[in-house]
Amino acid sequence: MAAREADAETASEGRGKVTITEIARQAGVSVPTVSRVVNGRSDVSPQTRARVEDLLRRHGYRKRPQTTTSRAALLDLVFNNLDSPWAVEIIRGVEEVAHAAGVGTVVSAIHGRSGDAREWMRNLRARASDGVILVTSALDPVLHEQLRILGVPLVVVDPTGSPDLDAPTVGAANWSGGLTATEHLLSLGHRRIGLIAGPPRLLCSRARFDGYRAALEAAGIPVDASLVVPGDFHPESGFTGCNTLLDLPEPPTALFAASDQMALGAIEALRRRGLRVPEDMSVVGFDDLPEVRWSAPPLTTVRQPLADMGKVAVRTVLRLARDEQPDSPRVELGTELVIRSSTAAPRGLNQAGPPA
Template sequence: MTIDGERKITITAIAREAGVSVPTVSRVVNGRSDVSPATRARIEELLHEHGYRRRTSRRRDRAGLIDLVFNDLDSPWAVEIIRGVEEVAHAAAVGTVVSAVHRRSTSTRQWLENLRTRASDGVILVLSTLQPTHQAELRRLNVPIVAVDPAGGPALEMPTVGATNWAGGLAATEHLISQGHRRIGFVAGPPRLLCSRARLDGHRAALEAAGIDSDPELVRPGDFYHESGFQAGRSLLDLPDPPSAIFAASDQMAFGVYEAVRQRGLRIPDDLSVIGFDDLPEARWSSPPLTTIRQPLAEMGTLAARTVLRLAKGEEVESPRVELATHLVVRDSTATPTPRPKRR
């Protein structure tokens, strides 16, 4: 039986001609992988032959959902991004599904399966890595995707929303130099992430502009979390000639440095100036309040949500990559260095 006489091309008609069930055709149409290659090829041939088009806009309109996906949810900046996305979603009467894949392949596969079932209007990714197989699966699902990259972004062709990390690194170090610091420690984020490298490059650019040599001994690795800041802070304070200031590439690592200073019986900023990056809500309530570089996390979430909803409506975006400005927020954790004798 052919479907040439059908007034409207339907999945039921395609299934009849292919000699398969309606659910099988539906799985092919929706990019599911649980169909044999031969059957998939036959169905796709018929879909092309008869000019079948998925009614994606209607499906997405009915879904009324945005998927927001993180590596982890145990970071305060994740809460800020969620706050920005929720503001837009609420105004648009769209729900938000928040997931964490915990950097595990099995978690990502489970999320992708759930995404197929939900048929969300769009996806906002806040991920540092994404396997090529998962990237291909997202493309097959044919849903709008926007990446938010305070901690990097997957290598997919998609709009991205970020911040001026290099300029922030430059501003933080220039602030310390303006106060008279010349020996400045730096606690870096993961080197695989673009934002980490940009903050370090900005730091080095400020040193170079001031005629200060960039000393590798003063750079310590971190992962944006408290413990790495604590360990890096201890290591820098144990140097024979410790720095008079430390620039931590995230507020959480700066708070780790705070604890290292406290355990040494030292005081901030009397014995050590500390500056962070993010301007998390707790930065203003720390003791002393933390000088930091404000990264507009909530605004990044807001822009990502607006962008993904525009894409879901079939609209174009002005630029594939947007960087929102960072700026220095001066509080009480930085001051002019107090001269001290070098350790023997």
């Protein structure tokens, strides 16, 4: 039950009143865990249940009669924004596992604005969430501390950086994904390989760039700064970035876009110039969103297990809600290169020599 209900339910015998919050403190568990024991829920480990029940008996705790039915278990799934198919894939994974566990899901977007984040926190207190899955680190330290005080379990998916969060994280192998994408283009004979990078503040963007750089360096090819252009994971930046690369005196013969949406924007830029993929330029994306298998041509990309990341996050936050520790504080799921029709050996005026 919620922290908001903690002061409403007290012991009525013996040693004076005691709140659920105090019981939780003495038991070394969260307020929602004590509530689950009080309400006879099964999702509590036997050891924790025994410890809490002993304290409840010692304090003479009696649950206040309820005039309404018990609320359903809820998880909060919080994004910075919801304007990407990437978010939909994570929601799909979260919903599958939460539904099977009989847990409801509340999806919110805070848009990186402190006012939206504070409103979300007020709503979180009101609905007494059992756990939070944060698909952004864009909460200020005050709100992080409020989550801790409330005793609400927290899991961070695809952390944006290295925030000082005492919370498990779930991500993908971004470095190896960037490495594999670039190695694939190198294996086809490309030597001038452009990169449309993601926002540098994001840990996943930096890891994908580092993988790109590592593959080039291993092949004895220095990184050409003119071939690396900024992006923001959205199609418009892929379109703009590709045009920037095409305007170079010697454009690249291949392009690695650090997201599928940027790759689709790049393909549109090539189409508008009368250039073909992969004949005039090979393109590789990152994510493997459902629509890219139907693009023209179908996109070679690095599959990021987005739905699986959501599934792991739910399982982790439910374990925390039962006062069980996760197997690892940092889970990194593997990525996989999916080869389709958007990549081929280079040809034309910019063609490099055969692979070394």
